[in-house]
Amino acid sequence: xxxxxxxxxxxxxxxxxxxxxxxxxxxxxxxxxxxxxxxxxxxxxxxxxxxxxxxxxxxxxxxxxxxxxxxxxxxxxxxxxxxxxxxxxxxxxxxxxxxxxxxxxxxxxxxxxxxxxxxxxxxxxxxxxxxxxxxxxxxxxxxxxxxxxxxxxxxxxxxxxxxxxxxxxxxxxxxxxxxxxxxxxxxxxxxxxxxxxxxxxxxxxxxxxxxxxxxxxxxxxxxxxxxxxxxxxxxxxxxxxxxxxxxxxxxxxxxxxxxxxxxxxxxxxxxxxxxxxxxxxxxxxxxxxxxxxxxxxxxxxxxxxxxxxxxxxxxxxxxxxxxxxxxxxxxxxxxx
Amino acid sequence: xxxxxxxxxxxxxxxxxxxxxxxxxxxxxxxxxxxxxxxxxxxxxxxxxxxxxxxxxxxxxxxxxxxxxxxxxxxxxxxxxxxxxxxxxxxxxxxxxxxxxxxxxxxxxxxxxxxxxxxxxxxx
Amino acid sequence: xxxxxxxxxxxxxxxxxxxxxxxxxxxxxxxxxxxxxxxxxxxxxxxxxxxxxxxxxxxxxxxxxxxxxxxxxxxxxxxxxxxxxxxxxxxxxxxxxxxxxxxxxxxxxxxxxxxxxxxxxxxxxxxxxxxxxxxxxxxxxxxxxxxxxxxxxxxxxxxxxxxxxxxxxxxxxxxxxxxxxxxxxxxxxxxxxxxxxxxxxxxxxxxxxxxxxxxxxxxxxxxxxxxxxxxxxxxxxxxxxxxxxxxxxxxxxxxxxxxxxxxxxxxxxxxxxxxxxxxxxxxxxxxxxxxxxxxxxxxxxxxxxxxxxxxxxxxxxxxxxxxxxxxxxxxxxxxxxxxxxxxxxxxxxxxxxxxxxxxxxxxxxxxxxxxxxxxxxxxxxxxxxxxxxxxxxxxxxxxxxxxxxxxxxxxxxxxxxxxxxxxxxxxxxxxxxxxxxxxxxxxxxxxxxxxxxxxxxxxxxxxxxxxxxxxxxxxxxxxx
Numbered sequence: 001x002x003x004x005x006x007x008x009x010x011x012x013x014x015x016x017x018x019x020x021x022x023x024x025x026x027x028x029x030x031x032x033x034x035x036x037x038x039x040x041x042x043x044x045x046x047x048x049x050x051x052x053x054x055x056x057x058x059x060x061x062x063x064x065x066x067x068x069x070x071x072x073x074x075x076x077x078x079x080x081x082x083x084x085x086x087x088x089x090x091x092x093x094x095x096x097x098x099x100x101x102x103x104x105x106x107x108x109x110x111x112x113x114x115x116x117x118x119x120x121x122x123x124x125x126x127x128x129x130x131x132x133x134x135x136x137x138x139x140x141x142x143x144x145x146x147x148x149x150x151x152x153x154x155x156x157x158x159x160x161x162x163x164x165x166x167x168x169x170x171x172x173x174x175x176x177x178x179x180x181x182x183x184x185x186x187x188x189x190x191x192x193x194x195x196x197x198x199x200x201x202x203x204x205x206x207x208x209x210x211x212x213x214x215x216x217x218x219x220x221x222x223x224x225x226x227x228x229x230x231x232x233x234x235x236x237x238x239x240x241x242x243x244x245x246x247x248x249x250x251x252x253x254x255x256x257x258x259x260x261x262x263x264x265x266x267x268x269x270x271x272x273x274x275x276x277x278x279x280x281x282x283x284x285x286x287x288x289x290x291x292x293x294x295x296x297x298x299x300x301x302x303x304x305x306x307x308x309x310x311x312x313x314x315x316x317x318x319x320x321x322x323x324x325x326x327x328x329x330x331x332x333x334x335x336x
Numbered sequence: 337x338x339x340x341x342x343x344x345x346x347x348x349x350x351x352x353x354x355x356x357x358x359x360x361x362x363x364x365x366x367x368x369x370x371x372x373x374x375x376x377x378x379x380x381x382x383x384x385x386x387x388x389x390x391x392x393x394x395x396x397x398x399x400x401x402x403x404x405x406x407x408x409x410x411x412x413x414x415x416x417x418x419x420x421x422x423x424x425x426x427x428x429x430x431x432x433x434x435x436x437x438x439x440x441x442x443x444x445x446x447x448x449x450x451x452x453x454x455x456x457x458x459x460x
Numbered sequence: 461x462x463x464x465x466x467x468x469x470x471x472x473x474x475x476x477x478x479x480x481x482x483x484x485x486x487x488x489x490x491x492x493x494x495x496x497x498x499x500x501x502x503x504x505x506x507x508x509x510x511x512x513x514x515x516x517x518x519x520x521x522x523x524x525x526x527x528x529x530x531x532x533x534x535x536x537x538x539x540x541x542x543x544x545x546x547x548x549x550x551x552x553x554x555x556x557x558x559x560x561x562x563x564x565x566x567x568x569x570x571x572x573x574x575x576x577x578x579x580x581x582x583x584x585x586x587x588x589x590x591x592x593x594x595x596x597x598x599x600x601x602x603x604x605x606x607x608x609x610x611x612x613x614x615x616x617x618x619x620x621x622x623x624x625x626x627x628x629x630x631x632x633x634x635x636x637x638x639x640x641x642x643x644x645x646x647x648x649x650x651x652x653x654x655x656x657x658x659x660x661x662x663x664x665x666x667x668x669x670x671x672x673x674x675x676x677x678x679x680x681x682x683x684x685x686x687x688x689x690x691x692x693x694x695x696x697x698x699x700x701x702x703x704x705x706x707x708x709x710x711x712x713x714x715x716x717x718x719x720x721x722x723x724x725x726x727x728x729x730x731x732x733x734x735x736x737x738x739x740x741x742x743x744x745x746x747x748x749x750x751x752x753x754x755x756x757x758x759x760x761x762x763x764x765x766x767x768x769x770x771x772x773x774x775x776x777x778x779x780x781x782x783x784x785x786x787x788x789x790x791x792x793x794x795x796x797x798x799x800x801x802x803x804x805x806x807x808x809x810x811x812x813x814x815x816x817x818x819x820x821x822x823x824x825x826x827x828x829x830x831x832x833x834x835x836x837x838x839x840x841x842x843x844x845x846x847x848x849x850x851x852x853x854x855x856x857x858x859x860x861x862x863x864x865x866x867x868x869x870x871x872x873x874x875x876x877x878x879x880x881x882x883x884x885x886x887x888x889x890x891x892x893x894x895x896x897x898x899x900x901x902x903x904x905x906x907x908x909x910x911x912x913x914x915x916x917x918x919x920x921x922x923x924x925x926x927x928x929x930x931x932x933x934x935x936x937x938x939x940x
Contacts, residue, residue: 011346061358064367069375070388081355088351092344113343120414121344141388142377150396157403164410168417175421177414234378239362243355308458311399315456319406319447323440326413330436333420334429431470445492452496 006105011112018091021292022249023053029296036300056242063238068141071235075139080240083132084247087254090126093118094257095180097267097280109180110277118179119167122258123160126213129251130156133215136244137232148231151221151307158314159212165322166206169329170195170262183266189273194265202325203263205318207294210255212310214248217299221307256291260284398455409443468532477527477537477589479518480545484582487511488575495571505560508574512553515581519545523939533655534592543793543940544588544718547800548581551711554804557918558811559703573613576606577707584711588718593642593652593676596719600638600683603715604631607708611700623699630692634682641675644668654722661726673726680723683716686772687742690765694749697761702811702821705757709764709803714796717771721792724779736776736866736874742769743881750888757810757821759888760803763847766885767799773878774862777869787868790940791861797936798846798854798929805922806843809836812915823892828901837896839923846926848889849882854929 027042027049034041042049067073097110115121130153137149171177173195174185186194196203212219221231228234233244260266264287267280275283305313377384416436423432450456490507494500522542529536556577563570579602586599608631612624646652648669649660665673682689697705727735746766753759771792778788814821830837846855859882866875929936 007343008346011343011350015347015350061362062365062367063362064369065363066374068377070377077359081352081359084355085348085351088354089344089347092347112347113340115340115344140377142379142384143388143390144378146388146390150392154396154399157407158399161403161406161410164407165413168410168413171414172417172420175418177418229378229380238366239358243358311458312456315402316451320444323444326417327437327440330416330420330433334424334433336424336429442489445489449492449495 006107010107010110014091014096014112015088018088018250018253019246021253022246023057025249025253025292025296026056026245027052028293029299032293032296033300060239060242065240066235066237068235070141072139072141075135076235077240079132079136079139080236080243080247081132082135083129084243084250086125086128086132087247087251090122090254091250091257093121093179094254094261095183095266096257096284097277100277110281111180114178114180117177119171119177119182122179122254123164123167126251126254127156127160129247132244132247133232136236140232140235142235144229144234145232148221148228148234151228152215152232155212155215155219155221155310155314158311159209159318162205162314162318162322163209163213165319165326166202166209167262169199169202169322169326172326172329172333173198179261179266183261183268186265187268187273189268189271191265191270194263194268196263199263199325199329201321202329203259205322205325206263207259207291209314209318210259211295211298212314214251214255214295216252216295218302218304219310220304221310252295253288253292256288256295257284259291260287395458402450402455405446406443409440412439473527474530476518476522476525477530477535479521480515481582481585483514483518484511484578484585487514488578488582491571491575491578495575501571504571504574508556508578509553511578512549512556512581516546516549519543519549529591529655533653534595535586535589536591537589539940540789540793541585541589541718544714544796545581545585547714547793547796548584548588548711550797551707551714551800551804552577552581554800554808554918554922555703555706555711557914558706558808559701561912561915562701562703562811562814569613573610576610579603579606580610580707580711584715587715590719590722591654593645593654597635597638597642599715600635603712604635607631607704607712610704611696611708613704614701617699619699620701621699623696626692627696627700630682634679634689637675637682638679641672641677641679644672644675646672648672654726658725665726665728670728676723677720677727680716680720681738681772683712684720684772685713685765685768686738687745687765687769690742690745690768693765694758694761697764698755698758702757702807702814705761706804706807706811709761709807710796710800713764713768713771714800717775717792717796720775721778721788724775727779729779729782732776732780732869732871735779736773736871739769739772739776740874740877740881742766742772743878744769747881747884747888750885753888754823755821756823756826756892757807757814759823759892760806760810760847763885763888764803766881767803767847769881770859770862770878771795773866773871773874776874777862777866777871780869780871785865787861787865790937791858791865793940794854794861794929794933794936795858798858798926801922801925801929802843802846802853802855805839805919805926806847808915808919808922809840809843812836812912812919823895826892827895827899830897832901836919839919840896841893842923842926844889844892846930848886850886852927852930854926854933856930857933858929 030052031041031049033039042052045051045055067076092112093115095109095111095114100107100110133156134149134153137145137147137152140146170182174182176182176185191197211217215221221228233241236244267284269275269279269283272279377388379385413436416432420429420432423429487507487510490511491504494503494507519542522537522545523539526539526542527537556574559573559577563573583599583602583604583606586602587596588599590596590599608624608628610624611627612621614620642652645657648666649657651657651660660669678689685693697709700708743766746762746764746769750759750762750766753762774788774792774795778785781788810821813826826840829840842853846853849855849859863875863878866878
């Protein structure tokens with residue numbers, strides 16, 4: 001019973017933090033964009049506009065639901081849920097810190113669960129998000145939505161290949177699919193044992209592929225406003241729109257966490273092998289926070305690609321490079 | 337054995353409830369005022385033209401098929417990647433790697449073939 | 461990693477057993493590479509024939525040193541499988557040679573055509589050598605998927621597309637039957653290995669496994685084109701490009717037969733009568749259907765159904781007599797070898813005719829062929845007589861062997877019915893011969909045809925094989 005309570009608390013806390021972080025990230029996006037463009041950004045609701053996401057949420061709930069004529073009402077309502085739920089589920093296998101000891105109670109490792117097939121779970125569940133996007137686009141009965149959904153799904157599946165192959169490089173180096181084992185293999189106190197130093201090419205491909213995988217700028221063709229208004233969620237309003245939005249930000253946060261875990265040693269602290277859990281958590285949040293910030297930074301800095309350039313990059317550059325990287329990694333491991 | 341999956345089941349429940357409750361609550365609380373042309377699909381203010389159930393470019397279909405091909409490849413590679421170190425420890429690393437090389441070589445040949453045949457070309 | 465396990469999968473026996481498959485797969489890979497750049501396309505014939513000959517050489521090597529069971533007992537390269545392999549390779553080669561002249565007007569994706577054509581024998585060999593339902597399933601898919609594509613390869617003709625779609629939908633259905641049956645068998649017995657299943661069948665299958673077996677047999681009968689699963693045959697054979705029909709009529713049938721003979725031990729003993737009844741009904745359906753056809757390709761398709769019936773008689777005989785006898789195996793091999801030469805030759809001549817215009821496959825348009833192209837008409841006559849089972853042709857001895865095996869298994873009534881059916885069959889074969897020699901040419905005659913040395917050689921080879929099998933069968937029987 002006690003164990004179950006701990007599991008319940010851990011799950012709720014981490015899930016709550018994910019939602020909170022996603023909400024904060026929407027605010028951060030607006031703040032940073034404002035600063036980069038010499039504006040103020042939201043600053044009316046709460047100190048520094050901190051309560052803005054809350055106000056947005058309340059507004060969303062009271063907005064009118066629109067369902068276009070000729071849309072498929074059930075799939076139209078199901079799609080945002082299908083898009084948000086997998087993105088939120090993937091956080092389950094991310095290890096945030098080592099063993100947590102709170103007020104003398106041993107709470108186990110700080111993660112919702114440690115699966116021995118963690119990486120596979122993350123890729124498999126994360127891949128389901130594409131259903132929400134394409135079903136939402138199709139069910140809206142709108143041309144922009146349809147094209148946006150199609151583009152988004154083509155892009156997501158194209159970059160998923162490179163993403164998986166790159167993850168396999170790290171998996172082959174560790175010999176495990178467990179994200180905690182991958183972290184522990186890098187947690188030697190020496191930052192040079194982080195995978196980013198042994199797999200620099202993989203790291204670069206991975207970070208860029210995460211941008212495409214989450215439909216983020218400079219690859220946001222699913223909703224590139226000069227061409228497709230708002231892409232697959234053109235027809236969505238109120239909380240259904242918010243769910244798509246939330247799902248996107250959750251996916252970004254999980255991707256940032258995954259990059260940290262795979263390449264930057266996860267929660268490991270430089271030059272301090274047996275750090276207490278809160279230091280480890282701080283280290284993890286700092287690294288993941290940087291990658292989350294990178295998503296925003298890139299969006300307000302770089303111009304957008306063209307769709308054919310994106311597909312060329314995915315199939316003709318990243319896929320062969322990722323395969324080659326995997327083969328070289330395999331050769332080093334197998335022939336050593 | 338299935339114990340590590342219990343929190344995931346819990347999380348599935350929480351997230352699904354979150355999604356469903358949000359959609360239902362906003363449906364109940366939000367206003368509903370029927371206005372002519374509110375149900376039209378958005379086409380930048382113009383009256384919608386034609387059906388939105390369009391025929392699609394064959395490229396999307398091709399991407400989907402190629403994705404299946406390479407995704408299945410990577411599923412096979414997962415098995416090897418996890419065991420690569422233990423193969424080396426057992427002294428058959430080179431042999432197994434040679435097999436993987438043949439397997440990946442086959443698919444790379446297929447990729448080059450698709451490339452040469454213009455299957456990866458989007459600007460046509 | 462257990463070194464014993466590794467040694468079990470990587471040894472000389474294994475390499476020898478898989479050599480034909482690997483040769484074909486390597487040839488396939490080189491064919492893909494040859495498509496990369498235009499100048500390399502010219503290597504295509506060399507690669508195709510080279511890999512077929514290489515695989516044949518590996519099969520001949522296996523004939524001299526057969527391998528019982530490799531890969532953990534899931535694949536066998538015994539003498540029979542090696543001979544089946546040679547039959548498949550011959551069928552593929554004949555189909556390929558005729559394809560070269562068949563597509564000379566519209567040249568659709570010839571490189572892809574050769575790739576798909578070379579994939580099919582890999583699947584057939586896996587089917588013939590499978591000692592495990594999973595291995596058989598992979599072989600079945602490797603054979604079927606290329607054939608679905610090839611059947612609809614003439615995209616400009618609606619019949620061809622229709623044939624491909626029909627074959628695909630029904631083929632997918634039959635594969636579904638197979639998988640469902642295999643899963644029931646697995647649920648009931650806990651194994652998919654034929655060796656273990658045969659042992660389990662000796663003590664009696666549970667009802668669930670028996671139902672599974674019925675499904676598996678049903679899907680095999682579909683591939684064999686047995687009544688009542690034969691309805692797709694005329695449409696698909698007629699609509700598909702004729703060289704592809706050669707492969708479907710000969711190779712696919714041979715592969716399905718090879719595996720069906722292997723699993724007869726899993727069928728209940730009482731099923732022999734039922735299978736023999738199905739065989740006679742199939743012969744009836746094929747022969748009666750063929751009687752009323754005016755299109756030669758369709759006629760040959762129905763004749764193929766009738767031949768499937770004769771082959772099924774062999775399956776029934778083997779089930780009735782118990783174990784896999786030498787006579788039954790050699791009868792099956794001889795029959796299929798003769799059928800590859802005969803049907804391959806006949807369909808090949810049709811492909812030759814058809815390449816100049818589709819309507820020349822009508823019996824009407826063959827009138828007077830004996831005067832215009834005596835050699836061609838003589839070859840066609842030889843093939844038709846062999847299909848009908850006239851003495852001094854391979855077809856006669858093949859039928860004779862099958863019926864004698866059937867009589868040995870005490871299925872006398874069915875054997876007599878089979879012989880009577882063969883007499884009916886003569887009627888429609890003779891009708892075509894009469895049209896070629898006795899009737900004056902109508903206005904729908906075929907124009908003078910282009911000289912095709914390769915097609916001529918293939919036809920001459922088939923004709924020679926039919927004659928040698930009829931007159932000197934010991935040449936072939938000595939191999940078995």
